Amino acid sequence: MNKVITNFMTGQRFLFAIITYIIAFSTLSAQTPLLQNISGRKTTLLDGLWQSQVDVYGVASQERSGLVKDRKPVKYQFNGENLRNTELVEQDLDVAEQLKVPGDWNTQRENLFYYEGNMWYRKKITLNPQAGKRYFLHFGAVNYEAVVYVNGTKLGQHEGGFTAFQFEVTSLLKAGENKILVNANNIRGENKIPTNITDWWNYGGITRSVNLVEVSETFISDYFIQLEKGKIADIKGWVKLEGSQKSQNVTIEIPEIGLKQTVKPDTSGFAALSFNVKKLQLWSPENPKLYLVKLTSATDTITDKIGFRTIETRGTDILLNGKPIFLKGASIHEEAPFRTGRAYSEGDARTLLTWAKELGSNYVRLAHYPHNETMTRMADEMGLLVWSEIPVYWAVKFEKPDVYVKAETQLLENISRDKNRASIIIWSMANETPETEDRLKFLKKLIDKTKSVDDTRLTAAALFSKASKGLQTIEDPLGEYVDVMGCNEYIGWYTLPAELAPTIQWTSKYNKPLIMSEFGGESVAGLHGKADEIWTEEYQNRIYENQVKMFDNISFLRGTSAWVLMDFRSPLRLLPRKQDFFNRKGLVSDTGIKKMAFYTLKRWYQTK
Known part of the structure; x- marks a missing residue:
């Protein structure tokens, strides 16, 4: 009888989780639930060249009237058309420059490299909509906010630069020419997710593929x-x-x-x-x-x-399919190899993940936001476990309820898209956030929401340890609630000489596995010198040589993800001739050169 009751209760909890999942996704922005598996459906790919228009002041949805007495107002209510000879409209996408979609605008035109603001995109497509069919306009991602129109009708908007969204457009499509108009806005703000300061480039635009999806009624x-x-x-x-x-x-x-x-x-x-x-x-x-x-x-x-695989923890162990595993890998930004800019293609994904495999990785941390679906599906195919996270990063306004809603929305959209990917074993809540009561409540609520919609995976966050006289202790209160503790430490770069790393003792308040989610230092590929000469490959390699010695002494360490696989653009990295707006902590340069530290870490991974 007890077994029957236990089985019944387990079934009830499972059903409750599913119902919670459906309810949760009924409250997202744009239209939900998100269509699962776009690549498995009948689609019209809308990638390619789109007309574009910079709108620095964001005035194209306003009316510039009353500025000069007795002057006729200039109409700025903009639907992508210039009504020549009937109205004065100071925009004309018919003769505007073009941008490639998917892609960021920053790396397509030199004069847009530093641009943050509004950009109008328009695409004209010829269609023959079929009776009895339904049509959805699906965007892989637009950074950061998108307002979408079809044939002059505003569909709505979506906030969040790294998650997919869609609108049903069945009633708006017509036989013949149809016009899609998108306003993309990548202006940063303290009440956004991520907030206004990040250590990666704020690439703007329609950065992932756009599809018109046809389904049955x-x-x-x-x-x-x-x-x-x-x-x-x-x-x-x-x-x-x-x-x-x-x-x-x-x-x-x-x-x-x-x-x-x-x-x-x-x-x-x-x-x-x-x-x-x-x-x-x-x-x-x-x-x-x-x-x-x-x-x-x-x-x-x-x-x-x-x-199909299982993932769970038991004490300080991580178990894959019931057996302990040590996660060997690197963190990756969604930065395109060789050309830089936002990565989006199958070629980008294969290059980055192939480098990870060459390093000896069985795991990657996709930082610091959801990466494109090509990346996670390729991880499935190539056999790389994935830590997936949302951009709750640094000084988020944890005390504000509307900011929490934005974070939860991005979390649920991320889970919605990738919940059937075997590679993803960790949903991560945050990276390097300050220890406050508001932050703890905020992140605990995200963890609870995650468990309610998907309890088959682990939860984590990248935390800090506390140093005291040769001792590093993990005692962040969030450690009580995550399944796996992440820790970012930069011994040899931001703190302490590299040679002290092997002497440091690590302890934890929690009986849980630890992944060293970040470690490393910067170097310029091809710059050589003495091991104590900063910015050289030798200096970076010295950090890694001492780090791996330290890792061998941490009894509860169950994974490492070096920071970072490849150099990436960042507005925080100003040093001329060394950084030039790149974070140079990559094991591989942005042009594909493997640094000395790559091989040092590879040799250590071969021993694990």
């Missing part, structure tokens, strides 16, 4: 299919239908293992699913096995490639 909008926490043969999850025929059956198939199950959604279109699998190959860095998963209803079919 009733379609499979979302699904979650993963192994139950701690179980290596029990798949659990759910599927969600949208449309007027929500009661139609949905069949879930994994043909390779002969699995097939049909579920009946309720009146809201939601159906839970669960099945036991006997011959499942578990996903791991050594064997990144992905299964073709097919979902079919009477009116829709969608396929995905999904891997």
Whole structure:
């Protein structure tokens, strides 16, 4: 009887988590729930050249009237058209310069390199919308805020520069020419996520792909299919239908293992699913096995490639598929190799992740915001575990409720897109935030929200340790609530001589695993000299040689992610001839040169 009650309660908690997930996503900006797996649907790719217009004052949605007495007002209500000979409109996208989408505007035109402000984008497309179909305009990301119009009608806006959003446009599309107009605004602010100071470049624009998605009137909008926490043969999850025929059956198939199950959604279109699998190959860095998963209803079919693995902690151990694992890796910014600018393409992702594999990594920290979906799907294919985080970074206004809402929205949008990616094992809440009561309440609430929508993964945050006479102690109160403690330390660069690192003793207030989420120092690729000469490769390498000796003495260390895989642009890094607006802590330069420290860390990873 006790076992029956326990099983019932476990099922109730699982159902409660799913219901909470659906409710949570009903409150996001733009339109929700986000369509799962855009690449698996019928789409019209809208990437390419878009007309563009800088709007420094942000006046294109205002009316500049009353400035001069008795002068006719200049119309600034702008819908992307210049009504020649009928009205005075001081913008004309028909003759404006073009920008590539996806892409940031900063690296496409020299005169926009430092620009922060409003940019108008317009795309004209010829369509033949089909009766009985529904259409969604889906953006991979626009930094930081986007206001979107279709054929002169304002659809709405989205805030957050690194998460996907969409609008349904079925009723607005017409046969023939259609006009999409986007105002992108990357102006920083203290009440935003991230806040107004960051150690990475504030690339503006439509930075990820834009798609027009065609679906049936009733379609499979979302699904979650993963192994139950701690179980290596029990798949659990759910599927969600949208449309007027929500009661139609949905069949879930994994043909390779002969699995097939049909579920009946309720009146809201939601159906839970669960099945036991006997011959499942578990996903791991050594064997990144992905299964073709097919979902079919009477009116829709969608396929995905999904891997199955479990991740949990036990004391100070991290367990992958029930076995202890040490995470060996590097942090990565979404900076394009060789050309710089915002990374977005399959080629960018493959280059960065290949460098990580060459380092000996089985894991990467995608810092300090959600990276593009190409990156996480490629991590699935290449066998790299992922720490995924949102840009709750440095001095966020933790005391303000509206700032919390922005953070939670980005968190939920991140989870929504990537919840079926086997590679992602950690949802991270924050990086290097000050220890205050408001901050603790803010981040604890984010952790609780994360657990309510996805309890199959671990939670973490990048914390600081406290130093005292050769002792480094982790006692941040947030450590009580995360599953895995991250710690950023720069012994040999910002603190203490590098040679002292091996002598330092590490302790923790919490019986939990530690990932050294950042460590390292800067060097200019190709600059050589003595080991005590700052900015040389030898100086950076000296830091790494002593760091790895220290790591061998930390009993509860279960992973490291060097800062950082590749040099990246930052407005904080001003030193001429050394930094030139680059953070030079990369193990690889922005032009692909591997530094001495790359090989030192690689040799250490080979011993783990």
